[in-house]
Every structure is written in structure tokens, then in C-alpha cells.
Amino acid sequence: MAVRRDGSLMRDKGQPSRGSRIAAAIAVGVLLGCVLAFLYPHGLFGAASRARIASISDLQSGSSSGELPERFNLMKSDIASLSEKNVALKNQIRVLNERLRSAEQGKDHAHNQFSALGDQHKAGPFGTVKGLRTNPTVMPDESVNPRLAKLLDEVAIGKELIVALANSNVREMLEVWFTSIKRVGIPNYLVVALDDEIENFCKVNDVPVYKRDPDQDIDAVGKSGGNHAVSGLKFRILREFLQLGYSVLLSDVDIVYLQNPFDYLYRDSDVESMSDGHNNYTAYGYNDVFDEPAMGWARYAHTMRIWVYNSGFFYMRPTIPSIELLDRVAGRLSRENAWDQAVFNEELFFPSHPGYDGLHAAKRTMDFYLFMNSKVLFKMVRKNAKLSKLKPVIVHVNYHPDKLPRMKAIVEFYTNGKKDALQPFPDGSEW
């Protein structure tokens, strides 16, 4: 038998069995290899990513053989999907932090209340005494308005919500108002419709709306009243909200929302309100020294002065002093011909004196850059490179009569990034 030494693949005429055996051997080897390739598609060693990285580094080290764009793309898409996950996680973290802050706030307030209202105790040592500012809330009383109670149960979040009063006079502003609220993603807001037209308008636009049961007085003013008259109504309407145990963020309709205000509230006072002031002195209070030279040695008289709270944007907790405030303002407005914002502030600020018992309500002034009035915006912020980069929480077009165009311009500026959107407007206004 002559044995060929050429190679195993050489057919040997005389022994077809050998050839076929060799072929079989090869086939088995290939099969084994394929099976292994199938079972361990990422290589025989290690987990997917490691193997990937390993295979990448293999590629790198063996770069003489070049890279595979396919691996490139795989890698890129992995990175992309992980980045997306990171964004979602960051969002989740933000939401969790807000909820955490809110829970801590609530806990602190409750602790303060408990220690202040609980058994009387001795005063602590110097520097440790802290009176209570966060009054306990009233017991909710559903019977005052069961229909409203049901509605608030659905709309409110954390027993608080934004409330606006509107009649058809302000329809266009209202539209900008709720569009901005929706864009920011604030779910807990409600329009108190003062006429049917506005009620329908809200329903058509998917805006939570509440129409009161008919009431002669309120409806007369509500339907036909100008902005001051309607403004006065709020002090009567809001009472029920507080009695039902809800905190109300009262909002005028000439306000553009850029962030969620609920993320910025302290909730530690009866009234937390935005200011008509335009700097730290006017907004937060200062000693306005009065000079009377004729008095000589005592020519300087010291006075406490603060710009008023804007009664178009304030947060009220459902406490006894808050309800008392509403009643006082509503009572005075029914007796005097006065501006509701003036009365609101007088009741909040003036102490008791002969013949007058003052209201005792805790107050907090909102940051005037975050809760911005339009004087601050148009006189100052828009002209200042740094300040104009700040994103307010809201902008209230209170200092100007041409509210709708200014509101739209504000949206263009802050939301759509149009840097000269505010330019056409003068600091003040002609009429």
C-alpha cells in the first residue's frame, strides 16, 4: 500500500474511506467551530461589554488590520442609549429632590407648630428662642362647597394649586397664561370663570375650570367689571378654597410662567407674596430717613418703608389669619371705594392702634428677581447682560397697560430665545 504524504485532503484512490474520513474530520471540526461561534457569539471569554471592550482593544492592538466601523457604530449607539438613560435618571433625581425638599419643609413646619402650640414651656437660653411663623391650618370643612371640594380633590396636588379669576375681557391674556403653564408642565391650576364664555373657552382648551353657583353680587361685578373691580372679587371667592383646606397661589392673568412656582415657595408664612419693589430696599423694607432740618439735633426721623405686596400674585396658606385677611379686605371693599391692592397691604402691614385692631399674619416677600414685576424687567433686567440670563419663575406685566404684547414678547425672549424680543418696548408707557 503506497501511502501518500501530500496531505490529508488528498484523495487516495485506493482508500476512499480515508478521504471520506478526513472529510468527515474536517466537517466535524468546522461543525464544532460553528457550534462554538453560535454558543459564544461574543467570544469564549467574558461578559458582553467586557468582551466588546476586549475585542475593541484587540482591534486596537491589531490596528494594523484596521478598525471595523461596525464596532464603531455599535459603540456609538450604546453610548447614546446610556446617555439617554442618564438624562432620564437626572430628571428623576430632580423630581425626587423636589419631593424631598417639600417633605422636609412640611416636617419642619409641623415640628415648629408642635413645639409652639403644645404645652407651654420655659424660654430657652439666649439665641435659641424662635417664635412660630407657620400657623396651623384650619380643619377642612367640605360642607362649605361640596362641588368645589370634589373639583379641588382632582386638580390640586399636595393640597395646593394656582387659581385665577377671568372673564371674557381677558380671554387673550388668559390664553397666553395657560399656554405658558402647560408648557412648564404645571398640572395643578384652575380658572374661576366669571362668565359662560370663558368657561367654554377653558373647556375647549382643556383648562381646568370652575364656575361658581350664581350669586347676584359677584356675578354683576364679575361679568362686566373692569380689572380693578374683578380684582376685588378674589377676596370673597378665595375664602372657600381656604376653608376647604387648600393653599392657594392666586395668580392674575397677566402673568407668564417660566418655571414651576411651587418649587420655589417657602410655605412658612400665612401670606407669601411678590413685591412691587425693584431692589433690595424697596422690595424687602428699609429705613427711609425723613429729614426735617428745622428740628436741628433731631432732624432725622426714622421710618420703616416697604413697597407694597402685589395682590395679583400671592400664596396663601389655609390658616385663621389668612381667612381673616380675606374677610377684612372684602369687608372694607364693600364699604369703601378703594383699590384692593392698597387695602390688602394696609391690612397686612399696619399694627394695631387706638380704635383699630391690626391683623396678626406672618408675611414673606418673594424674591423679586424670580417673581419678577415688569418694572424690574423693562427698566433693569433686560438691559443688564448678567441679569437677563437669569430665568425668572414668573413675569408679571403689572407695571404696564399694554399687557398682551408685552406678555407675548416675554415668551419670545425667555422661551424662544429671541434676544431682541423686548427691545421695542419703552421702560414705562405713554398712557
Added chain:
Amino acid sequence: MMTGRRDGPLMRSGSSSHSFRKSRIAVAIAVGIAIGCVFAFLLPDGLFSVAGPPLRSGRLIKADFQGESSSSSGESSERMSMLKSEYVAVSQKNAELKKEVRELIEKLKLAEQGKDQAQKQVLALGKQQKAGPFGTVKGSRANPTVVPDESVNPRLAKILEKVAVNRELIVALANLNVKEMLEVWFTNIKRVGIPNYLVVALDEDIAKFCESNSVPVYKRDPDEGVDSIGKTGGNHAVSGLKFRILREFLQLGYSVLLSDVDIVYLQNPFDHLYRDSDVESMTDGHDNRTAYGFNDVFDEPRMGWARYAHTMRMWVYNSGFFYLRPTIPSIELLDRVAARLSREKAWDQAVFNEELFFPSHNGYDGLHAARRTMDFYLFMNSKVLFKTVRKDTSLNKIKPVIVHVNYHPDKLPRMKAVVEFYVNGKEDALKPFPDGSDW
């Protein structure tokens, strides 16, 4: 003769020819595995794509492979390593973020639990009430008093027990500098017949002076900080002291009517107090608006439609005459003022008012104390007297409760004139004095 086994190619045969066959078979197997590995290499995701991106066809890969390999292998490997490190960074961040989320969820659970518990505790106090109907709701202004704590100063507690009436009294701080004014001060108090008053003597001389005149006096235990100011300080420095000294009085459960020594008493102030607030104070104002608060409209014509800005304005409370109830907010007020005076160079009356008046704002928690402004005709400051009242025939018939010579530096002569005018009926006693003063 070779008997070929037909068991299989891997079967060993006995002879050298077997070893030859073995090696051929081994080579065959090796080649087979090599081909299999080539398959594994070229099609890493298996012959049938299971997970991940769709399989590129071998042809396509080959084409790309051939196209790029020659020129850009160096550049691509750089890109590849960048991608690799980016991937690693992103995965790490992912792991960190997941951990943070887990921790936050835990924290949130605890915080909400804590909040619920605390809120339940508050409810359990049973103080929550429903709000009454329109016009009936009235918040409380008179805060509860603290539980008296004798241990803060047993010696003072004993004195107060004897001197106070209805747990309240007039308190004045005095050092030798103001001896003459102090004399006018207590002479009038005695004349009106007010028994509950006390002088806090800041030095030995004044203490002796009081004792020799049968004036209730209290000399504190020595205290470096207080005494150095007390002995030598001018009126502003001494004035600041009161906010530290009065604390003990309140802690002992006494209401204090703090009085400067440049005050003439014409009636018993305790008959005219409301006692419904934490702080009840006289004002530096001179009419209803300045004394009780008014809307001081600020005009800025350039603003056009909104030229008028409304502001709340009120003349300050006079920190030389005020009634403090022994409540938590009152004690907090004293602490706040005392602390600020120790940190800043400021006038105590300004600080007193700022703490009383300014609401909370960014970075500042405001004091929440109930305030009442005393009637400015009854608790009269000297500007009201000399600029207005003495010239008005109806007003000058009103008998004030006190007259405070705060607006003038020549206090002693004016105090004596006030006594002559109101007590001894000398109608032109006040004439020699100008409305204001030259120095």
C-alpha cells in the same frame, strides 16, 4: 496487512502508519476548528442575529474593511479609543446616577414618614378649628406667655415679687450720667402714685442714690460685658444694653414697661395699656399717618401709566418706651436685637424696628410678633408737644399719660418745664423753648 478500523477517523490505529494517520486527522480537525474560528471572527453575533444591531453582511464588512484600512487606521484607532473612554465615562455616570436615585428614594421615604408623624402630632393637640363664617374669624394677637423660670435669676425673682403689681412693672436703666433726669423721673412716678417701678442701676452711685431716695433698685451681679458699657457708656450704648437685661424679666414671667429716664409721668400708664400684643410701643410719629402707618405713594413720572408706586410707611417705634409681654416672640425680639447690636455698629432703635417691621424674605426669617402703637397724644413725644400741641388751645388741654423728651438734647430743662406746665399749671412754662434745637 492493515486492517482499517471503521470506527471513525479519530480512532487510533496501532502502528507508525497509525501515527501518520493520527497526525493527518489531527490536522483535519485543526483546520476545521480554524475555519470555525474564522466564522466566529467574521460573524461575532452568531450566524443568526439575535441581539444588538442588525448584522452587516460579510460582503459589506469586507468592502468597508478594504476601503478604510489602508489610510486611516491610525486616526480611527484614536477615534476608537475616544469612543471607548466616552463609553466608560457614560457607564460610570449611569451607575452613579442609579445609586443616587436609590439613596434619594430612601431619604424621601424617611422624610415623608417624619412629616406625617409630625403633622399627626400637631393634629393631636386638638387646636385645629374650622373657620367660622364671613366676618367672624379673628386670629389671636395675644400670644401665650412663657412658663416662668425662677432659676434664671432667683435674686431678681424675689425683688420682682415684691415690686411688681399684676406681674408687670416699669423698668429703667440708669448710670450716674443721668442722675438728675432720674430724679425728675421717679419724683413724678411717685407723685402719680405708681408703686410698681424699678431702676436697674448700672453703677454703685446710682444704686445708692436710689436707695437713699426710697426708689426700688436692682443692681445686677457683676458682668464684664454689661458693666463696662453700663458704667461709662453714652446714652446709645446704654440703650442697647436693655435688650440683654430685660430678657431675664420676661423669662421670670413678668411684663415689662421699659422706660427711658427722660420721661415725665403725668398719669398711670398701666391704666391705658391694651395688653393684647407682644409689643405695645409709643411712636416717633407726629400725626395719624406717620404714627399709625400710611400709603406713601412714590411718583416716577417716567413710568407713565404706572407712575405711582404704593408703599407702606410708618414712623418708627420709640425703643425708649414700650410694653413687652413675656411671650416667645418678645424674647425672640430681645435676642435678635441684642445679637445684632453685638455684631454690627448700629442704633438700637433702628434695629428694634427693623426686626419688628420687616417681613421674611430671601435669606432672612422675619420675626412674627404682634404690635400695637400707643396713642401719640397720650404717650407723647416731644416733637408732638413742642411743634403742635403746645400751640393748639384744644390739644394743650389734653393731659398726656407720659411726655418723652426724645426729640431734644436739652432734656433736663425741658422735662422740668413739662412738669411746670402740666403739673403746676404754669401756662407759659414751655414758651422759652424752640420747636427744634440748635445742636
